[in-house]
Amino acid sequence: MSNQNGSQRRLGVTMPISEAFPLKEDLESSDRLLQALKDQGLFESDEESKRREIVLGKLDKMVKEFVYLVYVRRGYSEQIAKEAGGKIFTFGSYRLGVHGSGTDIDTLCVVPRYVEREDFFQVMLDILRRRPEVADLAAVPDAFTPVITMSFSDIPIDLTFARLGLTTIPDTLDLSDDSLLRNLDDRCIRSVNGSRVTDEILRLVPNIPTFRLTLRCVKLWAQRRAVYSNMMGFLGGVAWAMLVARVCQLYPNACAATIMSRFFSILHQWPWPQPVLLKPIEEGPLQVRVWNPKLYQADKAHKMPIITPAYPSMCATHNVTDSTKAVMLSEFKDAAEIVNRIMSQRVPWSALFVKDDFFTRYRHYLQIIASSDSNEVHLTWSGLVESRIRHLVAKLERIDNLVLAHPYIKGYSKVIKYRTAAEKEDAAHGIINAQAQEAVEGAADSADVKTMYISCYYIGLCIPVREEGSKAHRKLDLYRPKEEFTEIVxxxxxxxEQTMGIVVQHIRSSALPADVLPAEALEDAEQKKNKRAKSGKKNAAAVDARPPNKKRRGSAVQNGVASDAASVTSVASADTPGTPSTIASPIVKSDVSTASTPASRSGQKDFIFSRSLWKKKLRKPLDGGSEDLSIYKVSVATQGFHSQAD
Incomplete structure (x- = not known):
């Protein structure tokens, strides 16, 4: 196996599938892929690249200032405080060399032993607040890996923290030494390993330029298809990088186009939950936990384990749920078939990067609305709510008559102006009257106009089709998951309670706000609206002649967003004419025979609405044949790990 310098070395936990070198047509396809990525604006300018370097230099100086201040406050001399040091490390896409224009930089603040994590979220945070270049500053100290997020000179930054057991942190510090992990807590180990894992991935790929081009393509695809988010239960940047690295190991001499032609088919057919490994797992000399499903029940429960190569090995995909796994497997299958057509030049590479259809895929959604009175509070509060949504997904997966709960990877934020308490309450429930909002914004300088910040997150609810001939209603009890999630946050x-709000409510697809819908969906809605308006004119006399129905309740919908009560009513009765409203009941009845089928990029997508059919569909061989994956099971068995199905 050759690396980028042409020397021979064997990488990975198995023999390669093929060591063939690329053909002329493969190289030409790789050239077309590179051009397609350039057309998508994936490469930053030299000016932006220099700006990133300047920002990192400023951050490094600020970290040293932070350590100095903490030491002085603890009574150490000026000399000792200056020599204590501190250093910034980068990891993630920036360190891997696959970052693009506007992407964030993952950074690690490494400090000596006398600086505490509490100092980081107080002293360092205060230093950052005083910098005019810093905006959107937010701290998430309770995250799995505590982090400060910000925009520094318009460069998004995620800053994590690690305290080493050293009295000084020199600029020459190398984090590859395993002994540096001694006596660190789990959060510090996770933070340090962010940098260590990135460096190890680069060491374990056979050809770095090929790896980088392939990873850029995979990352763009994952972002466009809305499966790029570790927080929401999909895969984050490091997991995608490890998957690409593993396929590169299996085809060490292949070009990027060939790697892409194998990537999705291999992942679609991978015998999950067998782990993806870049090298054998090391036990190591330290008393730290290493991923091992034979010892730890939590590790055994991981759905799609992708294991980090740096000691101590961890699962980078512990947030994956049954629902997000099912969504990803479906996307892998679709992408594999698209790439097959690309390689035969039936479609261009751009066909792989079509945007997701999340907001036209389902008929029912959960809307989670976080609200706050100030921007600074909202950045922290909405971040906390977003980080807990995967727990709501896990709770939804346990209720009857729900095939999967599909979280969207990002939220939608708005700044709302209001005058009255009623307007504030409406906004907190997503009820926004566009005309009233324009009027209030026109008087923004008025003393009685206040500001509210809201962020909306969505979960698509996939309901099974009703059995043929059945007329029975199905009950979908969303009450308990909603209440438990609210209690958690x-x-x-x-x-x-005075400055933060949280609302979780069911809404139908017809009540989704306009800002989340794709242009074609808005056009369809406008056409239907015009059609209804024409039809309404013809029937106006008949409508006016009808006596008022006291049992009929008007839908509390403004600007395309329904209130919780209205959404429950629509689910209870909209599919079944004549069904009485059941607003007070936590049990929602729904005629599931009309569960929507998602729109398709290729016109061939066939979403399945039962768990058994999901499995059958997702294991169906791909068009164009499949790889022999028996090699993977052998490699995993040598590590002592076995599939739950074994």
Whole structure:
């Protein structure tokens, strides 16, 4: 196996599938792929690249200032405080060399032993607040890996923290030494390993330029198809990088186009939950936990384990749920078939990067709305709510008559102006009257006009089709998951009922706000609206002649967003004419025979609405044949790990 310098070395936990070198047509396809990525604006300018270097230089100086201040406050001399040091490390896409224009930089603040994590979220945060270049500053100290997020000179930054057991942190510090992990807590180990894993991935790929081009393509695809988010239960940047690295190991001499032609088919057929490994797992000399499903029940429960190569090995995909796994497997299958057509030059590479259809895929959604009175509070509060949504997904997966709960990877934020308490309450429930909002914004300088910040997150609810001939209603009890999730976020020790709000409500696809819908969906809605308006004119006399129905309740919908009560009513009765409203009941009845089938990029997508059929569909061989994956099971068995199905 050859690396980028032409020397021979064997990488990975198995023999390669093929060591063939690329043909002329493969190289030409790789050239077309590179051009397609350039056309998508994936490469940053030299000016932006220099700006990133300047920002990192400033951050490094600020970290040294931070350590100095903490040491002085603890009574150490000026000399010792200056020599204590501190250093910034980068990891993630920037360190891998696959970052694009506007992407964030993952950074690690490494400090000596006398600086505490509490200092980081107080002293360092204060230093950042005083910098005019810093905007959108938010701290998430309770995250799995605690982090400060910000925009520094318009460059998004994620800053994590690690305290080493050293008295000084020199600029020459190398984090590859395993002994540096001694006596660190789990959060510090996770933070340090972010940088260590990135460096190890680069060491374990046979050809770095090929790896980088392939990873850029995969990352763009994952972002466009809305499966790029570790927080929401999909895969994050490091997991995608490890998957690409593993396929590169299996085809060490292949070009990027060939790697892409194998990538999705291999992942679609991978015998999950067998782990993806870049090298054998090391036990190591330290008393730290290493991923091992034979010892730890939590590790055995991982759905799609992708294991980090740096000691101590961890699962980078512990957030994956049954629902997000099912969504990803479906996307892998679709992408594999698209790439097959690309390689035969039936479609261009751009066909792989079509945007997701999440907001036209389902008939029913959960809308989670986080609201706050100030921007600074909202950045922290909405971040906390977003980080807990995967727990809501897990709770939804346990209720009857729900095939999967599909979270969207990002939220939609708005700044709302209001005058009255009623307007504030409406906004907190997503009820926004566009005309009233324009009027209030026109008087923004008025003393009685206040500001509210809201962020909306969505979960698509996939309901099974009703059995043929059945007329029975199905009950979908969303009450308990909603209440339990609300309790979880409100149990945050910094939660303030006066300044923070949380609403979880069911809405139908027809009530989705305009800002989340694709242009074609808005056009369809406008056409239907015009059609209804024409039809309404013809029937106006008949409508006016009808006596008022006291049992009929008007839908509390403004600007395309329904209130919780209205959404429950629509689910209870909209599919079944004449069904009485059941607003007070936590049990929602729904005629599931009309569960929507998602729109398709290729016109061939066939979403399945039962767990058994999901499995049958997702294991169906791909068009154009499949790889022999028996090699993977052998490699995993040598590590002592076995599939739950074995």
């Amino acid at each position: 409100k149990s945050w020790d910094k939660y303030d």
